[in-house]
Amino acid sequence: MGRFLSWWDGVELWLSGLPFIAQTAVVMPVVLALAYGTAVVLDGALGNGIRLLHRARHSEEDVE
Structure with missing residues (x-):
């Protein structure tokens, strides 16, 4: 660490x-x-999070 x-x-x-x-x-x-x-990583994380929320919401609607 000291060298760095x-x-x-x-x-x-x-x-x-x-x-x-x-x-x-x-x-x-x-x-x-x-x-x-950073923008690419955050965009991917947000896109996957939104996709998961949509999937969870649609699976809840199918159960009801």
């Missing part, structure tokens, strides 16, 4: 030393990829 934290400190120092435009060019693809991945 030392590496991360070096990355932070390198990134903070870059000009703003370069920082943006380095950080934005990473942030956009993380946001896209």
Whole structure:
């Protein structure tokens, strides 16, 4: 863990030393990829949850 934290400190120092435009060019693809991945996972989870609720609701209607 200490090796990773030392590496991360070096990355932070390198990134903070870059000009703003370069920082943006380095950080934005990473942030956009993380946001896209999070949106895909949440969309899938929500879609499956809604599908399960519809299935449960329809099975309750069939019983009555």
